Amino acid sequence: MTTTGTTTGTAADAAAATAVVVFDRVTKSYGDVRAVDGLSLALRPGETVALLGPNGAGKSTTLDLLLGLKNADSGSVTLFGTGPREAIVAGRVGAMLQSGGLMEDVTVAELVRLACDLHPRRYRVHDVLARAGISEIADRKVNKLSGGQAQRVRFALATAGDSDLIVLDEPTTGMDVSARQAFWATLREQADQGRTVLFATHYLEEADAVADRVLVLHRGRLLADGTAAEIKAKAGARRVRFDLHGPIDEAALRRLPFLTALDVSGHTVRIQSSDADATVHALYGLGLYPRNLEVAGLGLEQAFVAITEAEEAKQS
Numbered sequence: 001m002t003t004t005g006t007t008t009g010t011a012a013d014a015a016a017a018t019a020v021v022v023f024d025r026v027t028k029s030y031g032d033v034r035a036v037d038g039l040s041l042a043l044r045p046g047e048t049v050a051l052l053g054p055n056g057a058g059k060s061t062t063l064d065l066l067l068g069l070k071n072a073d074s075g076s077v078t079l080f081g082t083g084p085r086e087a088i089v090a091g092r093v094g095a096m097l098q099s100g101g102l103m104e105d106v107t108v109a110e111l112v113r114l115a116c117d118l119h120p121r122r123y124r125v126h127d128v129l130a131r132a133g134i135s136e137i138a139d140r141k142v143n144k145l146s147g148g149q150a151q152r153v154r155f156a157l158a159t160a161g162d163s164d165l166i167v168l169d170e171p172t173t174g175m176d177v178s179a180r181q182a183f184w185a186t187l188r189e190q191a192d193q194g195r196t197v198l199f200a201t202h203y204l205e206e207a208d209a210v211a212d213r214v215l216v217l218h219r220g221r222l223l224a225d226g227t228a229a230e231i232k233a234k235a236g237a238r239r240v241r242f243d244l245h246g247p248i249d250e251a252a253l254r255r256l257p258f259l260t261a262l263d264v265s266g267h268t269v270r271i272q273s274s275d276a277d278a279t280v281h282a283l284y285g286l287g288l289y290p291r292n293l294e295v296a297g298l299g300l301e302q303a304f305v306a307i308t309e310a311e312e313a314k315q316s
């Protein structure tokens with residue numbers, strides 16, 4: 001049924017009604033800098049979503065808008081069908097922010113107890129400490145923690161109660177390898193219990209390993225949205241590596257069809273191509289005989305670079 005100016009009963013409405021988070025044409029500027037530019041997206045229940053983007057892409061601003069820490073200039077942000085503040089007061093959201101200062105002159109256990117006491121659906125302090133892997137430092141003063149330990153305390157504060165949505169801004173910054181692995185294992189448990197998780201990161205291998213869905217932001221706009229496999233496919237390129245005997249004519253190689261990158265090192269040639277079959281076919285057409293030929297897809301990191309660089313090139 002359609003009424004003047006609004007459409008009701010559409011699949012999009014149904015999706016919005018069940019969505020955990022809805023951004024509808026959200027814009028936020030700081031002076032001349034448009035940090036978030038007409039962003040629309042919906043997060044579905046139970047998804048683990050990675051938010052990627054180069055420095056300054058608008059990731060932190062997006063999370064701040066989602067958490068009601070900043071107000072949009074235009075557009076709307078809805079969490080569980082209400083405004084961010086209502087959702088947070090109802091205990092539906094746990095958040096771990098990049099730079100959030102921790103109260104200093106208290107112990108880890110005291111700080112975690114405070115977070116538990118404030119949560120409408122609180123967990124036991126003992127369990128929260130254990131889950132975040134900080135039981136052993138429970139009696140330590142917060143101002144004596146290492147960077148990685150402070151990150152774990154922030155994670156404990158984000159999971160002090162039974163929230164439906166967990167939001168994390170660059171959560172593993174400062175953690176060593178084993179702390180990182182433990183962190184993602186714990187987060188996976190949280191997701192497996194049906195929670196929605198949204199995290200911003202610069203570690204693309206983490207996004208590849210953990211996320212069901214990847215959002216790529218660039219200059220405040222959504223450049224790509226899909227599974228890691230879909231993002232890699234969107235980048236559309238494959239890596240081709242082979243050896244050539246005899247002198248290598250780089251200029252001829254550069255003219256190969258569908259070539260997007262070329263690197264020659266000794267006898268080894270590495271190229272990226274948006275149609276590897278056609279590029280390799282053309283190699284033979286030049287009378288070249290590539291040896292040890294390998295063709296592989298792009299990793300998420302290379303796909304991310306390819307997508308964001310292509311966008312930069314379009315805009316310049």
Ligand SMILES: Nc1ncnc2c1ncn2[C@@H]1O[C@H](COP(=O)(O)OP(=O)(O)OP(=O)(O)O)[C@@H](O)[C@H]1O
Binds near residue numbers: 030033056057058
């Ligand atoms: N308080 C502020 N005042 C002015 N400009 C700001 C402010 N906060 C962010 N910006 C600008 O807005 C843009 C988006 O910043 P934001 O911190 O959201 O990006 P980001 O993707 O989180 O970056 P990073 O990966 O470096 O953390 C940047 O150009 C930044 O310089």
